[in-house]
Amino acid sequence: MIHALSSAILTGLLAVGPAPGLLGAPPAVADSSTPAVACAITAGEIEWGFKESFRSYISGTIANGEWTVADGATYETPTFRWSDGTGAFRDGQGTVRFDGSVTFSGHGDILSTTISSPTVEIHDTDTAILLVDVSGTTQAGDPVDAPQTEFAELRLSEGTREVAGEQVTLSGVPVTLLEDGAAAFGTYDAGTAMDPITLRYQTPAGCSPQNAAAFPWLPWRLLVLVAALAAIAFVVTLLRRRGAPSAV
Ligand code: HEM
Incomplete structure (x- = not known):
C-alpha cells in the first residue's frame, strides 16, 4: 500500500511538472535539452x-x-x-x-x-x-x-x-x-x-x-524529483507512525 502510494505520487509529480508558485516555471536558460526559448x-x-x-x-x-x-x-x-x-x-x-x-x-x-x-x-x-x-x-x-x-x-x-x-x-x-x-x-x-x-x-x-539561473546545471526535472522524493518520505514516515504499535 505504501509502495503503491509512493509510485502514484512520483508518477503524478513527474507528469505534471512543478506546480506554479511552488518551483515556478522552468528557467529559460540555454540548455541542450530544451528547445529554443x-x-x-x-x-x-x-x-x-x-x-x-x-x-x-x-x-x-x-x-x-x-x-x-x-x-x-x-x-x-x-x-x-x-x-x-x-x-x-x-x-x-x-x-x-x-x-x-x-x-x-x-x-x-x-x-x-x-x-x-x-x-x-x-x-x-x-x-x-x-x-x-x-x-x-x-x-x-x-x-x-x-x-x-x-x-x-x-x-x-x-x-x-x-x-x-x-x-x-x-x-x-x-x-x-x-x-x-x-x-x-x-x-x-x-x-x-x-x-x-x-x-x-x-x-x-x-x-x-x-x-542566468544561479545553478543552470541543475535541470528543473531534478528539482521535481527531489520534491517528489521528499513527499514520499514524508508520507511513508506518517504512515509508519500511524501503523506503529502503541507503547502502552
Ligand atoms: C575644414 C575641415 C577640417 C579641419 C580644418 C579639421 C581639423 C582638425 C584638427 C586640427 C584636428 C586635430 C584636433 C586635436 O588634435 O585637438 C581634427 C581632428 C579630428 N577631426 Fe577634423 N577637421 C576637418 C574636417 C573633419 C571632418 C569632415 C571630419 C568628419 C568626421 C573630422 C573628424 C575629425 C576627428 C574624428 C578628429 C579627431 C578628434 C579626436 O578624437 O581627438 N574632421 N580635425
Whole structure:
C-alpha cells in the first residue's frame, strides 16, 4: 500500500511538472535539452558618451560645432542616452534595439556625421556587438551611408554587472571600434577605445546570460524529483507512525 502510494505520487509529480508558485516555471536558460526559448526584453537603455575627445573637438574652437539629438535620443553631459529598447533573448543570445539619433556637426557644414538606431547584439556573458546606422561625410570628405554597421565590440564581462530583480545593468563596459565602424566613421582606426558604455535591460530571471539561473546545471526535472522524493518520505514516515504499535 505504501509502495503503491509512493509510485502514484512520483508518477503524478513527474507528469505534471512543478506546480506554479511552488518551483515556478522552468528557467529559460540555454540548455541542450530544451528547445529554443525566446523571452522578451521589456525595457532597455544605453548611456554612452561616444568618444570624449571627439566631443571636446566638436565643441571646441577647432570645429566650432555642436551635436543635436533626435527621435528619442537625449543628451545630458557627458552621455547620450537611448531608451525604450525592445528585443528578445533566444538560447542566451539577445538583441536590444533603440530608436534615436545623434548628429555631430562642425567646420561650418563640412563635418556632419549622424549615428543612429543603435542595436546591441549580446552574444554571451563576455561579448556584445554594437551596430549603428552611420551617415554623413567622413574626414576625407567621402559620403557615407552605412545602415546597421558593426560599429564596436563591447567587452561585457569587463564591466560591472548588477542584477536587481528583472533588471540587468552592465556599466563601465569597454567599447572598441571594429573594422566596419572605423571604415564608416573614417577617422579612428579599428581597435580605438571609445567611451565605456552602460547597457541596462529588463528581462525575466534566467532569460539572459547576465541573469542566468544561479545553478543552470541543475535541470528543473531534478528539482521535481527531489520534491517528489521528499513527499514520499514524508508520507511513508506518517504512515509508519500511524501503523506503529502503541507503547502502552
Ligand atoms: C575644414 C575641415 C577640417 C579641419 C580644418 C579639421 C581639423 C582638425 C584638427 C586640427 C584636428 C586635430 C584636433 C586635436 O588634435 O585637438 C581634427 C581632428 C579630428 N577631426 Fe577634423 N577637421 C576637418 C574636417 C573633419 C571632418 C569632415 C571630419 C568628419 C568626421 C573630422 C573628424 C575629425 C576627428 C574624428 C578628429 C579627431 C578628434 C579626436 O578624437 O581627438 N574632421 N580635425
